[in-house]
Amino acid sequence: MAQTERFSAVEIIAAKRNGSVLTDPQIDWVIEAYTRGAVADEQMSALLMAIFLNGMELGEISRWTDAMINSGERMNWSVLSRPTVDKHSTGGVGDKITLPLAPLVAACGAAVPQLSGRGLGHTGGTLDKLESIPGWRASLSNQEMLKVLQDCGAVICAAGDGLAPADKKLYALRDVTATVEAIPLIASSIMSKKIAEGTSALVLDIKTGAGAFMKDPQKAKELAEVMIGLGKRAGVKTLALVTAMDVPLGLTAGNALEVRESVEVLAGGGPPDIVELTILFAQEMLELAGIKGIDPATALKNGKAMDVWRQMIKGQGGDPDAKLPVAKETLIVTAESSGFILGMDAMKVGMAVWRLGAGRTRQGEAVQLAAGIEIHAKPGERIKQGAPLFTLHTDTPEAFVRAQESLVDSVVIGDLPASGKLDRLPLVVERITH
């Protein structure tokens, strides 16, 4: 303990342990001192557990977020002539909405400076998906990022090391200390990156249901409200849609498979749930960015969004016409009985995708670009016994056994209830603006 420190880590941990509200100078110091190593990992993890169990008020979370932003650079897009707007999803199975959405919103006149992440666990990561396009690069310098954004209105790339380094260090620590799923810590982690990214407006997609981190819709709503509060305090126009993640989105989950489906959407086709969510988010983003009178559905149909997509992929070194990787082995899983598909567990499908090699167990691991699952029938559709339900893709066929184990009981087939309605979440559970 150097005598020159303004605060003592032990006193700050004890304050949160006792249920006190941390002061602004305490929060500023503890994040700054942790980033430079004067607060040790074992001290920060004790503080994180105290935050997990005793909570934080919005004012504390806001200051904590600011302190993480201030640990690095804050990007600025004021040189752009277009308004900036971004979208963030808390992650789900088959959630490839960002891929068609960013070029679509750019085609409608906004600028989308999206810093994305990689997958961890059962949910995929946008950067992993895009890396299945030959030549495409996730890492751009700030100058390269600005050039792609100026040239085509959208960029999807990795956050540089200079952006919220405190969050990077904290995220790795939370992962090994069972302090991930706390609303103050999730909200501040996401929002510190999004605010530092320099977007003027932000639409949040808070997933809920079996395949989401926030399985309880009430908790998802609470997270949405905290994140909106943080955005507004930082001067970022923010709103949130709480959306369904009980069932996988679309008909594919896995990196290259999801890119293929995204391109179908950009070509005016694709599964209806993906198209519906993409257009809905585009409308919200355009409204928040102050762009009126443009119908994103038209920009999907007339190929303008596809033009931006191709330009954006080329701008980051990718070849939009190249053949996507194909898995060495496939295996078809068939329906065990005939009837209506009543449910499909997103978590079980996500775990199977992960076991096929599409995801990683720890940060830094490589993923199989071609691994994943194609879904041949979704809840609400009728299927016959023995008809194809899933096609599993992998380069490592020994993975089929464990993937199939994970799919046991993932699909419920039976008679439609008398009401004719499935027992599942609506696609949009709630729209939250404050």
Add this chain to the structure above:
Amino acid sequence: MAQTERFSAVEIIAAKRNGSVLTDPQIDWVIEAYTRGAVADEQMSALLMAIFLNGMELGEISRWTDAMINSGERMNWSVLSRPTVDKHSTGGVGDKITLPLAPLVAACGAAVPQLSGRGLGHTGGTLDKLESIPGWRASLSNQEMLKVLQDCGAVICAAGDGLAPADKKLYALRDVTATVEAIPLIASSIMSKKIAEGTSALVLDIKTGAGAFMKDPQKAKELAEVMIGLGKRAGVKTLALVTAMDVPLGLTAGNALEVRESVEVLAGGGPPDIVELTILFAQEMLELAGIKGIDPATALKNGKAMDVWRQMIKGQGGDPDAKLPVAKETLIVTAESSGFILGMDAMKVGMAVWRLGAGRTRQGEAVQLAAGIEIHAKPGERIKQGAPLFTLHTDTPEAFVRAQESLVDSVVIGDLPASGKLDRLPLVVERITH
């Protein structure tokens, strides 16, 4: 994360975070894996904070204690012809009871194998006190310990590195992560050392009041009950006295000063509160050891306890006749008004003693052997304005200023209430046997 580990640290942390009861194999593994370094400090500190906030059941604390004992050696005194009994105090200001007590109980026929600690913060440590005796050694090999115990019936020494190493590592971690004051962690830490020490019976002195770690008598009682439960489960006959630490014990606080006072008690004199507590604990220890019909008061008066003391000090290399260290400087603090002394804040006096150099701020620091405070009048006594209240002793006279700051408002002088009784804790607040 090695694939060969039986458990995942993250899952164990998450279980306690969610309020679950940890299983025996989980507890065994996490202590064992932490001791060998497979569970990281930042993981253990998150678990400790979850234990602090969510608690542990007695069964969990007992297993946790066993796991810490099993991390090292367990001593065994079955070669001795006498029954073994020990005493542990949670620490207070001027609490030198162990010094006259151990030889007294030995003089009455029991064997006292006491492993003691050093002071940290405002309370003194038995080993620091005894080290003010020229030549005396705290570190003994197990063979040396047995020899002193066989020769004179009592030994007071430091716990070796082989004893509960998990507790040593955890104690250092708790100190920097604000996870010290949790009953499950305090109780398991003390009891793991006392059970590993191999005593058959144990009397606990749980201090309560301003100068104690457990300021609230109800919390002190709760700690006592948990520790008794742990002792009984381990086959150690255990009882506890919750005793007063609102006012310093005796008339001295500081290493050599307390040895001097202890020798006065062994010589048949000394302050009445020290004599009373010493005899009371000796009676409890003898009863628990099954030794009947011996009056410890007599052994104090007739010099038998003093004989054991001299033999014990010599057995550990000390010279019982050597002059004790004397401080280079003294300063007398006088009464600001006349009247009855109504109160004396043990914490404020303890802090002053610490600031004079008698205590340490971190483990491993040296202490001043001669520093401390003599108390010239205690609560209940009448004093005149300007009469000596304290004599401060130090080798570093620049410490006087901060020590005096700490003594401001430490003594309340006024009129006795109509009842004639002071508002203070009884010397023994409660006797707890289960």
